[in-house]
Amino acid sequence: MNIRLFKPSIGNEELENIKQVFEREWLGLGPMVSQFEKEWNDYIGSKMSIGLNSATAALHLALMAYKFPKGKKVLVPAITFASTATAVLYNDLIPVFVDVEKDTVSMDLKDLQRKYDKDCVAVIPVHNGGYPVPMDKLNDLAKSLNLKVIEDCAHSAGGVYKGKKLGTWGDIGCFSFEEKKCMTTGDGGMICSDDVELINPLRAQRWVGIDKDTWKRTQNAESNNDAMHWHYEIALLGYKYNMNDVAAAIGLAQLHKLEKMNAQRRRIFKKYIEGISGLKTIKPIFPYNTEEGAYWFFGIRSNHRDELIIHLKNKGIATGVHFYPLPMQPLFQKYDKSTPVAKEIWKTFITLPSHVDLTDEEINYVIDALQAFDTKK
Ligand SMILES: *Cc1c(COP(=O)(O)O)cnc(C)c1O
Secondary structure (H helix, E strand, O other): OOEOOOOOOOOHHHHHHHHHHHHHOOOOOOHHHHHHHHHHHHHHOOOEEEEEOOHHHHHHHHHHOOOOOOOOEEEEEOOOOHHHHHHHHHOOOEEEEEOEOOOOOOEOHHHHHHHOOOOEEEEOOEOHHHOOOOHHHHHHHHHHHOOEEEEEOOOOOOOEEOOEEOOOOOOEEEEEOOOOOOOOOOOOEEEEEOOHHHHOHHHHHOEOOEOOOHHHHHHHHHHOOOOOOOOOOEOOOOOEOEOOHHHHHHHHHHHHOHHHHHHHHHHHHHHHHHHHOOOOOEEEOOOOOOOOOOOOOEEEEEOOHHHHHHHHHHOOEOOEOOOOOHHHOOOOHHHOOOOHHHHHHHHHEEEEOOOOOOOHHHHHHHHHHHHHHHHHO
């Protein structure tokens, strides 16, 4: 057995869409990106969605949209992927690490209030592993503290909290379609908001600041006699952050099966939960709701973490750790005030194979390996 930790679930639907892109012979920012943006926007229920080459770009641009003065502070959870905090640094802002709750690994809203000071201008809640931050409570708190809310939905494409899609609770939602995430475009991301005026300038800023993309210019060139069809204006500092049509072609096919893939992950995670329910030394990393929701990974906690990782490795089972707390990383150490819970609980984290195409045989094999380990403890 050799069981991968993550793996994209891709096939003929994606290939068929890519074929259309090849037939059009237009691979860059073009009509496929527009179609994906439109369908994503309808799916999520936001007023505007902009396709990008990553969630890292989405987080960077989301903060940029507000033009916060240099040196202001942004609250981020201590346990998340690097980009949540690097996006803050890209904008010449200061990350303030908020500790996580012991049982949910979710941003601790009480600690958020402790860490808040008058220089804080925004908060980036992360739905870690797909576990939803209680967005109603977070929004109330953010409102009372005058903080903008940028949701990092990199782990929760299609996720829902209290009947409303994640990514539509905050002022801006950022999604990742990196190859390991809930759905993929190879690399890709999306930024969404109901505040069209706020994020509209980001359309140019994802395309080095150019206000007209080349696809539209080409269409104009064909449809009228305007000799100025090539003309564009650069009014804003932009980046090369656009999604391209090959990625969007994959994304459209993935979006059409996202609900099915999320349901399949819930089914797999339910099997894991039932399989480990009687074990003394292994527990789920946080409470999973296997009836609804979009979870990205299945994590467990064990006080014999490293030994268990080796045990699983020897059986051909790949594992991961999500995540090593950011305040412990050399780049971020100087921003850390106090995040004792994150620094304690991460030592027990293991992520098990979490991809959609896991077979029952593979799931049972992993469960058997966990049971065998637990029996010896
Ligand atoms: C993966 C990830 C990102 C970055 O996504 P990319 O699309 O790879 O840039 C951001 N935030 C979190 C929490 C992530 O896990």
